[in-house]
Amino acid sequence: MLILGIDTSCDDTGAAIVEDGTKIISNVVSSQDEIHEKYGGIVPELASRRHIELIWPVVTEAMTRAHITFNDIGAIAVTHGPGLIGSLLIGVCFAKSISFVNQIPLVAVNHLEGHIHAIFLEASPDFPFIALVVSGGHTSIYRVDDFGVYREIGRTRDDAAGEAYDKVAKLLGFGFPGGPIIDAIALKGDPLAMTFPKANIAGSFDFSFSGIKTSVMNYVKKNPGSKKEDIAASFQSSVTEVLIERISEVVKAEGVKRVVLSGGVSANSALREKIGHRAIKEGIELFLPSLYLCTDNAAMIASAGYHHFKQGNFAKYDLNPKAYLPLVSATG
Amino acid sequence: MKLQSNSDAETKEIGHRLGEHLKRGDVVCLYGELGAGKTTMVKGIASAFGINERDITSASFTLIAEYNVSVPFYHIDLYRISPDEVPELGLREYLGADGIAVIEWAERAEGEIPEQSIRVILHHIEDNTRLIEIKGIHMGTSD
Numbered sequence: 001m002l003i004l005g006i007d008t009s010c011d012d013t014g015a016a017i018v019e020d021g022t023k024i025i026s027n028v029v030s031s032q033d034e035i036h037e038k039y040g041g042i043v044p045e046l047a048s049r050r051h052i053e054l055i056w057p058v059v060t061e062a063m064t065r066a067h068i069t070f071n072d073i074g075a076i077a078v079t080h081g082p083g084l085i086g087s088l089l090i091g092v093c094f095a096k097s098i099s100f101v102n103q104i105p106l107v108a109v110n111h112l113e114g115h116i117h118a119i120f121l122e123a124s125p126d127f128p129f130i131a132l133v134v135s136g137g138h139t140s141i142y143r144v145d146d147f148g149v150y151r152e153i154g155r156t157r158d159d160a161a162g163e164a165y166d167k168v169a170k171l172l173g174f175g176f177p178g179g180p181i182i183d184a185i186a187l188k189g190d191p192l193a194m195t196f197p198k199a200n201i202a203g204s205f206d207f208s209f210s211g212i213k214t215s216v217m218n219y220v221k222k223n224p225g226s227k228k229e230d231i232a233a234s235f236q237s238s239v240t241e242v243l244i245e246r247i248s249e250v251v252k253a254e255g256v257k258r259v260v261l262s263g264g265v266s267a268n269s270a271l272r273e274k275i276g277h278r279a280i281k282e283g284i285e286l287f288l289p290s291l292y293l294c295t296d297n298a299a300m301i302a303s304a305g306y307h308h309f310k311q312g313n314f315a316k317y318d319l320n321p322k323a324y325l326p327l328v329s330a331t332g
Numbered sequence: 333m334k335l336q337s338n339s340d341a342e343t344k345e346i347g348h349r350l351g352e353h354l355k356r357g358d359v360v361c362l363y364g365e366l367g368a369g370k371t372t373m374v375k376g377i378a379s380a381f382g383i384n385e386r387d388i389t390s391a392s393f394t395l396i397a398e399y400n401v402s403v404p405f406y407h408i409d410l411y412r413i414s415p416d417e418v419p420e421l422g423l424r425e426y427l428g429a430d431g432i433a434v435i436e437w438a439e440r441a442e443g444e445i446p447e448q449s450i451r452v453i454l455h456h457i458e459d460n461t462r463l464i465e466i467k468g469i470h471m472g473t474s475d
Contacts, residue, residue, distance in 0.1 A: 010393075084394060137393035158371055159390045167366060167392075167411075206386070214367030218459060323394045 001074035002066075003309065004104075005302025006059065008091030009083030009111045010137065013054040014298035015062035017073075021306030024121055026065035027292075027299040030054045048086035055094050062298075070102040077305020080108040080315070081325030083137070088321030096317055107308040108315040109301045112138060112327040113150070115262035117307075118293040118300040125287050128256050132247055135263035135296075136162035136177065139207050139243075141250055142327065144260075147307040149329045153250055154205030161239055162265045164209040168216050168235050172228050182232045183268050189229030191237035194219060198242045205250055212238050240271045244278050251284055260287040267294040333471060337462045343369045343454075344385065346464055347376020350452070353471050354380070356403055359427050359446055361438030364454030369462050370436045373452065374407055377434055381405050391436070396426065404431030410440040418444055 002025065007014040017025040030050075063069065078095035081088060099106040115138075116131045128145045130153075139162075140155040159167070162179055169178025174185070196215045199208040216235050219226070243265075251257055259279065265271065272288055279286035293300060308314075337343040354360070360377065362370045375385040381401045391397045391409035399405040406426045413421065418441045426433050428446050438445060448468065455463040 082394065085396075156389055157386055160393065163390060163392055171366060210367070210371065210390070217365070217367040324397060 001306070001309075002068065002072055003075050003077050003302040003306050004059070004062070004073045005077045005109075005298035005300070005305060006055075006091045006095050007079045007111070007114065007296060007298040007301045008051045008055065008087045009079045009081070010087060010296055012296045013051050013058045013091075014296060014301070015055075015059040016297065016299035016302050017062055017066040017068065018121070018299050018302035018306065021117075021303045022120055022124075024299045025068075026062045027297055028058050028062045028065070029292075029295075029297050030058050048084070048090055051087050051090040055090055059094075059098075070098065070104065073102075073104050075105045075107055075305060075309045077107045077109050077302050077308070078315075079111045079114060079301050080319060081110065081322035083111055083321075083323065085321060085323040088323070092319060092321045096319060100317060105309065106315045106317075106319070107305045107313060108319055109304045109308065110325055110327050111296075111301075112140065113304045114300040116142065116144060116150075116260065117304040118262050118289040118297070119260050119287045120303050121293060121299055122289060123287055125258055125260055125285070128254075129258040129260050129287070130247065130250055130254060130256050131260045131262065132243065132266070133263045134161050134243060134261070134265040136160060136166060136179075136265075138263060139209070139265075140327075141205060141246065143254055143256065148311065148313075150327050151329075152327065153254070154207065154246065156207040156209060157201065158208055158210035159213060161207070161209055161243065162263075164213045164239060165265070167213050168232075171217055171220060172231060177264075179265060179268060182236055183270060185229055186233040186236040186270065189227060189231070189233030191233040193227070193230035194234045196235055196238040198238055198245070205246055205253075207242065207246065209239065209242075212242075236268075236270050240268070240274050243271060244275050247275070248278060248282060251282070257283060258285045258287075262289060262294060262300075264295045267291045333466045335464045335466070337369070337464055339460055340369070340372050343372045343462060343464070344376035344379065347373040347378075348380050349471060350450075350466060350469070351377040351380025353469055354432050354450075356430050356432070357428050358432055359449040360432070360434045361445060361449050361451050362434065362436050362454065363439055363451065365456060368454040368456045370454060371409075373454065373464075374434050374436065377432075378405060378407070381432070395421075404429075406431055406433040408433060408435040410435065410437040413437075413440050415440050415442075
């Protein structure tokens with residue numbers, strides 16, 4: 001069965017056609033980074049306006065590439081949160097409209113759940129597994145026991161990991177988004193040149209990245225002549241070590257030796273390399289989606305939506321987007 | 333009023349005390365560079381309204397986080413906004429109504445902010461030391 005997935009949770013407008021939750025027929029993402037670079041971040045009003053302009057062309061493109069019409073679609077899956085409210089609203093209103101006009105069932109997908117499903121477009125991890133969703137807006141660890149069965153184990157208390165990358169990139173005078181830029185520059189620096197703190201929160205699997213950011217800020221102020229490459233490499237080393245340490249602790253605590261990574265930061269080359277080594281060392285079965293499935297896309301939304309559809313978990317036309325939407329198990 | 337904080341915990345404590353003096357319609361503007369402790373201060377202020385500090389995270393991503401407790405509590409973060417984008421945000425809906433609004437990077441929206449707002453300036457003195465200046469509200473004597 002074909003599902004049309006729609007995602008407008010942040011700066012990208014995405015539409016995709018996915019068969020049976022696993023096979024990508026088409027996957028279109030309008031990367032808007034060139035617009036946002038100018039503003040040093042995602043400017044939400046600008047993002048919503050761009051979503052309005054792009055939603056039809058992006059959806060049409062996804063259907064054209066798949067050689068299908070609305071008659072061929074079994075359900076529409078749309079992200080209803082979390083994210084920027086103005087941006088989410090465009091996707092949700094659009095999905096409701098085409099669902100109503102074409103009489104196609106509608107399902108609502110949590111964006112975080114979408115990230116967790118990205119891996120099912122390429123592999124079939126067994127349940128249960130530990131999922132790390134790490135991006136510009138989120139840093140959370142879940143235990144996933146089945147499709148739709150999630151338990152949050154830890155999350156950030158302040159900045160998301162990707163947000164720390166963006167803020168550090170900005171204070172070092174680099175562009176947006178910070179992740180890929182720091183990842184590239186760090187290759188030329190010494191990750192042991194300086195030590196930034198790796199915050200642990202006692203008795204909890206939560207994260208804190210605000211302290212690392214502040215520590216980089218202090219260092220830059222006190223050592224104006226230091227090499228930016230070394231700062232970038234040392235910062236990246238701290239962030240990736242924190243993420244990997246926490247995953248390793250959770251794997252031990254839960255007794256689940258299967259880990260799935262997702263979200264934009266999981267495209268980071270240092271994180272992928274280091275967690276790969278750690279997984280081999282600790283006998284963890286590791287699942288890393290391809291880079292284009294780590295960042296925001298609608299194929300992952302369609303994949304998650306397929307399982308809601310199978311469980312008869314449909315959305316009604318009073319569906320409203322939510323900026324804050326914790327991921328909890330579906331109630332069917 | 334000027335207070336010194338030597339840790340995140342003390343910043344939260346100062347925030348909590350400020351929170352206890354707030355009433356419906358109050359707008360609190362937070363000023364200070366990256367890492368000055370603005371979000372930490374918001375955690376403290378929010379705790380006075382029964383909001384779990386773990387639930388207050390950076391709002392840089394979603395811009396406006398709303399908590400429905402005894403009063404509507406709005407945590408606003410304008411870090412990513414350029415001043416010319418501010419008029420389109422619809423900030424006034426959140427300011428001075430029946431809720432409490434706490435705004436990080438408030439300098440990006442000076443034109444939109446009510447004159448009588450409470451201003452909190454966080455000065456980054458040293459690694460963990462902050463000088464916190466609070467204007468526009470009387471909080472009694474500091475102990």
